[in-house]
Amino acid sequence: TVNCAASSGAFNTSEVATANLVTATVTMSGASAGNYTLGATGTSVSSTSRTASANITPAPLTVTALNQSMVLHGLVPSLTFKIDGFVNGEGSSVLTMQPTCTTTGTSTSPVVVTGYPITCSGATAANYTFTYVNGTLTITYAAPGGACDGDASHQVLQPINTTGTMSVFKMGSTVPTKFRVCDASGASIGTPGVVTGYGLVAAANSSSISVDEDAYSTTPDLAFRWDPAGQQWIFNQSTKSNPSLNKTNTIYYFAINLNDGTSILFQYGLK
Known part of the structure; x- marks a missing residue:
């Protein structure tokens, strides 16, 4: 039995080239390897080098x-x-x-x-x-809490509290939901398309809440709209005969989705 194998070859350069010279070592092994020779005629070696050409691609x-x-x-x-x-x-x-x-x-x-x-x-x-x-x-838009036309940017505005005591409104009243978003200079932005979505995300029973906000009778809106006088976005949300906001002693959680991929989250209670 005779086995013949070539070891890994070595290129003469590591650079990209066509028909580049490759040198490899060829070795014979096995019980009958001694009966054969590799190399030039008249030599008797069990290992020899041979050359070939190959391409080096980028x-x-x-x-x-x-x-x-x-x-x-x-x-x-x-x-x-x-x-x-x-x-x-x-x-x-x-x-x-x-x-x-x-x-x-x-x-x-x-x-x-x-x-x-x-x-x-x-x-x-x-x-x-x-x-x-x-x-x-x-x-x-500018980060939440920064100055935005005299108010806080990127968060719901009064009469809905963002800190301290949670706002609780009387069931059936209209809740003015307002916010501003600003640019790098603090100017409020009212271009169409700022609001991409708005809705209720969760609700939780809370029998201990009590009304702490005024009752508003503003004409309800159907969606957020830009208020040029106040330089703010506003949605007068009716809680009267509202199929989603229909339980007293409940805290409701909302999300306003904006076209920069961020959201304004807030909550209030109905009593």
Whole structure:
């Protein structure tokens, strides 16, 4: 029995090349290996080197644009990226040209549910090819609690309490539900589409609550609307013959969903 095997070959360079020289060691083994020779005629060796040609192709790299966020009408943040796929202990220092990233979002862009794409391109390296993955620039309203046209941003406003004693209204009254969202300069935003959803998310019995808010008789609304005089969003929520708000001694929990992907959560009781 004779077995013949080639060990791993060695390229004469690690660079990308076509028809590159490869040197491999060929070895015979087995009970009858001594009856055979490898190599040039007249030699008797059990191991020898042989050469062949093979191609070295570029290794793939993936450039991923990192997601970023900014406040409406604020400064566009620095656009950054990460690169995956380097081989042989190499890193970004082997790039002959770094990728650059851009976005369609600007300081004057409105808030949109989908955000704005961040795209990268232009990277070069001798031994690599590049694939690009987009990121997203998300434009949001100013953080909750900040100054917003003289009131708190991104939270429900009076007469519904956000801290301290929970507001409790008399069943059948109209509850003025108001809020503001602002840009980076503290200006209240009333562009159409700010509110993407509103609804009751939970309810809990609470026999110990008592009415601590005035009874409002404002004409009820069917949905949130922009109030230009007050520079705020308002929904005069009727609790009279309301199929969802129909129990006294109950705490109701609500969510206002906004087009920047955030929500305003609040609660009040009905007695």
